Amino acid sequence: xxxxxxxxxxxxxxxxxxxxxxxxxxxxxxxxxxxxxxxxxxxxxxxxxxxxxxxxxxxxxxxxxxxxxxxxxxxxxxxxxxxxxxxxxxxxxxxxxxxxxxxxxxxxxxxxxxxxxxxxxxxxxxxxxxxxxxxxxxxxxxxxxxxxxxxxxxxxxxxxxxxxxxxxxxxxxxxxxxxxxxxxxxxxxxxxxxxxxxxxxxxxxxxxxxxxxxxxxxxxxxxxxxxxxxxxxxxxxxxxxxxxxxxxxxxxxxxxxxxxxxxxxxxxxxxxxxxxxxxxxxxxxxxxxxxxxxxxxxxxxxxxxxxxxxxxxxxxxxxxxxxxxxxxxxxxxxxxxxxxxxxxxxxxxxxxxxxxxxxxxxxxxxxxxxxxxxxxxxxxxxxxxxxxxxxxxxxxxxxxxxxxxxxxxxxxxxxxxxxxxxxxxxxxxxxxxxxxxxxxxxxxxxxxxxxxxxxxxxxxxxxxxxxxxxxxxxxxxxxxxxxxxxxxxxxxxxxxxxxxxxxxxxxxxxxxxxxxxxxxxxxxxxxxxxxxxxxxxxxxxxxxxxxxxxxxxxxxxxxxxxxxxxxxxxxxx
Amino acid sequence: xxxxxxxxxxxxxxxxxxxxxxxxxxxxxxxxxxxxxxxxxxxxxxxxxxxxxxxxxxxxxxxxxxxxxxxxxxxxxxxxxxxxxxxxxxxxxxxxxxxxxxxxxxxxxxxxxxxxxxxxxxxxxxxxxxxxxxxxxxxxxxxxxxxxxxxxxxxxxxxxxxxxxxxxxxxxxxxxxxxxxxxxxxxxxxxxxxxxxxxxxxxxxxxxxxxxxxxxxxxxxxxxxxxxxxxxxxxxxxxxxxxxxxxxxxxxxxxxxxx
Numbered sequence: 001x002x003x004x005x006x007x008x009x010x011x012x013x014x015x016x017x018x019x020x021x022x023x024x025x026x027x028x029x030x031x032x033x034x035x036x037x038x039x040x041x042x043x044x045x046x047x048x049x050x051x052x053x054x055x056x057x058x059x060x061x062x063x064x065x066x067x068x069x070x071x072x073x074x075x076x077x078x079x080x081x082x083x084x085x086x087x088x089x090x091x092x093x094x095x096x097x098x099x100x101x102x103x104x105x106x107x108x109x110x111x112x113x114x115x116x117x118x119x120x121x122x123x124x125x126x127x128x129x130x131x132x133x134x135x136x137x138x139x140x141x142x143x144x145x146x147x148x149x150x151x152x153x154x155x156x157x158x159x160x161x162x163x164x165x166x167x168x169x170x171x172x173x174x175x176x177x178x179x180x181x182x183x184x185x186x187x188x189x190x191x192x193x194x195x196x197x198x199x200x201x202x203x204x205x206x207x208x209x210x211x212x213x214x215x216x217x218x219x220x221x222x223x224x225x226x227x228x229x230x231x232x233x234x235x236x237x238x239x240x241x242x243x244x245x246x247x248x249x250x251x252x253x254x255x256x257x258x259x260x261x262x263x264x265x266x267x268x269x270x271x272x273x274x275x276x277x278x279x280x281x282x283x284x285x286x287x288x289x290x291x292x293x294x295x296x297x298x299x300x301x302x303x304x305x306x307x308x309x310x311x312x313x314x315x316x317x318x319x320x321x322x323x324x325x326x327x328x329x330x331x332x333x334x335x336x337x338x339x340x341x342x343x344x345x346x347x348x349x350x351x352x353x354x355x356x357x358x359x360x361x362x363x364x365x366x367x368x369x370x371x372x373x374x375x376x377x378x379x380x381x382x383x384x385x386x387x388x389x390x391x392x393x394x395x396x397x398x399x400x401x402x403x404x405x406x407x408x409x410x411x412x413x414x415x416x417x418x419x420x421x422x423x424x425x426x427x428x429x430x431x432x433x434x435x436x437x438x439x440x441x442x443x444x445x446x447x448x449x450x451x452x453x454x455x456x457x458x459x460x461x462x463x464x465x466x467x468x469x470x471x472x473x474x475x476x477x478x479x480x481x482x483x484x485x486x487x488x489x490x491x492x493x494x495x496x497x498x499x500x501x502x503x504x505x506x507x508x509x510x511x512x513x514x515x516x517x518x519x520x521x522x523x524x525x526x527x528x529x530x531x532x533x534x535x536x537x538x539x540x541x542x543x544x545x546x547x548x549x550x551x552x553x554x555x556x557x558x559x560x561x562x563x564x565x566x567x568x569x570x571x572x573x
Numbered sequence: 574x575x576x577x578x579x580x581x582x583x584x585x586x587x588x589x590x591x592x593x594x595x596x597x598x599x600x601x602x603x604x605x606x607x608x609x610x611x612x613x614x615x616x617x618x619x620x621x622x623x624x625x626x627x628x629x630x631x632x633x634x635x636x637x638x639x640x641x642x643x644x645x646x647x648x649x650x651x652x653x654x655x656x657x658x659x660x661x662x663x664x665x666x667x668x669x670x671x672x673x674x675x676x677x678x679x680x681x682x683x684x685x686x687x688x689x690x691x692x693x694x695x696x697x698x699x700x701x702x703x704x705x706x707x708x709x710x711x712x713x714x715x716x717x718x719x720x721x722x723x724x725x726x727x728x729x730x731x732x733x734x735x736x737x738x739x740x741x742x743x744x745x746x747x748x749x750x751x752x753x754x755x756x757x758x759x760x761x762x763x764x765x766x767x768x769x770x771x772x773x774x775x776x777x778x779x780x781x782x783x784x785x786x787x788x789x790x791x792x793x794x795x796x797x798x799x800x801x802x803x804x805x806x807x808x809x810x811x812x813x814x815x816x817x818x819x820x821x822x823x824x825x826x827x828x829x830x831x832x
Contacts, residue, residue, distance in 0.1 A: 325665070325681040328673040336673035340659065340666075347661045406657045411623045413674050414646035564624050566615070567584055 015118040018126040069148045080250035090171040095193045102175040135164040159257025162273040169280035180291035204233035333415030337423025355395030359387040363439045393472040396428040408565040432465040463546040470552035477559035574755035580629035590779040597755040604770035605759040612779040613759040621651040650722035654729040656713035658701035675720040687715040706733035725756045775812040
């Protein structure tokens with residue numbers, strides 16, 4: 001007869017079963033990584049991944065070998081500032097997005113870890129260990145990249161590891177704190193965070209503007225100068241008393257990582273870095289207990305409200321059920337999908353608005369320079385395309401990337417694959433167009449861009465936007481993944497995707513340069529009119545972009561047709 | 574209505590369904606039974622065009638999955654065993670979406686009727702993420718019924734439903750068949766299959782072990798058993814060639830108990 005041999009182990013931090021689970025998960029991640037290379041369905045993407053990996057690796061090695069060591073004072077200043085800004089970014093993100101449960105348990109973890117007979121402390125230890133594992137992979141990469149600046153290798157590696165782990169712990173602390181707050185408390189924190197971050201940003205911008213206006217010698221490189229001024233303002237903010245105090249914990253890691261030699265100071269910083277992480281871990285356990293308590297209090301309060309509202313609920317439901325239902329226009333299925341994704345925009349309007357505000361502000365920077373309207377428009381377009389390419393795909397996940405677990409549902413719908421792809425891409429492309437329209441409107445309203453040219457630019461940019469999101473979705477469909485996952489495989493994937501996109505962007509830029517050379521040579525040789533040559537250049541670039549965009553749309557359509565939910569849906573962990 | 578000829582499906586090297594052929598006529602309810610991994614879900618998903626076929630042809634109302642997938646899907650409704658809903662859409666918005674995709678012009682009355690029938694009216698404006706497992710199942714069923722499909726494919730439809738929900742679903746499946754729909758239900762609940770299916774197909778390792786009317790199955794595989802043993806369960810095990818195994822297991826259990 002079988003008997004349970006499980007001991008409660010309630011006093012220990014670690015439960016052996018969770019240790020084993022972590023080991024299995026780590027092994028499985030590598031197994032999955034290598035299995036995907038052996039999968040005949042993914043042969044091409046595996047070869048591309050290997051090539052991109054080699055490219056990234058060789059570029060990293062070259063930069064490590066041939067790069068001169070940075071100024072120790074400069075790097076000693078920017079490293080903690082980087083860690084601080086990363087933590088600040090987490091704080092802004094957490095306080096502005098919809099509230100999510102801390103620790104981001106996967107569905108499988110909810111069933112097997114949360115439901116398991118292990119203590120809450122052991123569950124948290126398990127999660128913190130998986131966070132530390134992800135930080136380990138990042139620390140290896142960072143310490144390799146920073147090797148020319150690192151004097152003592154072990155200090156460099158452990159300094160980065162402890163620094164990155166600390167940032168993750170700070171993120172977890174924010175999440176716990178924010179989740180534990182009530183509605184009113186969250187609103188206050190939101191206001192404080194946005195006012196603080198926004199105030200610093202506006203302060204820096206206004207100082208830059210004042211400096212810019214005062215300097216009458218400014219001419220063409222105005223945007224660059226503005227950027228330099230902006231960095232200088234941020235630097236002065238970071239060097240202020242408050243800035244130094246806020247960055248002090250992060251400076252410990254940087255001092256440890258950049259130690260010039262093995263001496264007593266190194267060990268002092270190491271002790272402080274380990275101590276800070278220890279404190280943060282202890283704070284996680286304490287704050288989690290507070291959050292659990294707050295959760296129980298909220299339950300009681302919610303129950304009272306629910307009981308009070310229950311009486312009216314049925315009546316109002318009956319009244320509402322009799323109203324007229326509006327069916328969204330189908331438009332071959334595109335309309336239905338568009339409507340559904342727009343509902344997503346409506347539900348996450350705060351996050352979407354915030355995600356678009358940053359690129360709008362950054363794209364408007366060229367407006368600060370003194371250019372003629374034509375040159376200004378070109379600068380504005382380049383800036384918008386750059387930020388659309390860099391920031392918007394990760395901010396507007398309202399396409400196939402959002403529906404990886406619903407591919408079976410999408411495939412069962414009576415909508416053609418092409419209409420499905422167009423419907424899925426429509427909302428992010430529209431939002432991208434909206435972002436560009438706002439920037440161009442600001443440009444036209446400031447009188448620095450001619451209105452009809454701005455409108456024309458907006459129209460001409462539509463294929464670029466389609467191309468950006470189609471390429472993003474095509475890469476996703478080649479190797480789908482689950483969102484909100486962390487770990488080495490995601491880190492590797494991000495590097496490879498970014499390298500691939502960078503290559504693509506570089507190639508596109510090269511082609512554009514080639515085309516402009518051809519147009520200029522032809523213009524000079526045949527003494528063509530400026531208007532003709534400009535039109536030929538614009539139409540050429542536009543035509544190639546449109547063709548590429550269409551090619552990617554058709555490629556996604558093909559991938560969607562071939563997508564087999566039984567085999568191609570990635571595991572949720 | 575549904576015509577499947579020589580259908581096979583393999584995942585990598587694994588043959589999940591092997592040369593399956595059958596047809597279901599309007600008004601018929603076919604019960605798909607078999608062990609876990611027998612190929613039931615794969616068959617249903619393939620009929621709806623969710624997963625590509627490795628071999629064979631599938632037609633619904635004369636439309637082939639290869640040449641007319643949209644027309645086929647327009648006539649087919651599929652309720653998966655674990656419905657993946659759009660988490661941030663409300664119950665009503667799911668039905669609106671369904672009405673839009675399947676071109677249902679004035680769905681208000683039908684929506685209200687279905688929501689009342691499956692006791693979802695109070696949750697009409699709640700997000701799918703807030704629904705319980707059973708309610709999610711009910712919503713998926715409402716979405717399927719809203720389009721008034723000619724072919725209804727249900728994969729373990731009773732999962733998570735309360736007794737009232739089960740009763741309503743059973744009754745509604747009968748009504749769908751009466752209306753002229755061809756229905757296929759995949760289920761492990763043999764009593765339910767016995768209750769509502771006119772035909773049954775026993776699948777094992779992707780192959781058909783039996784296909785015919787319910788009475789035929791019982792007649793063929795539970796032939797000389799006592800009336801007590803002439804249940805669908807006994808016939809099911811016999812069809813799978815597991816009668817000895819089951820008896821052996823029972824003996825083993827009673828021996829262990831005796832000790």
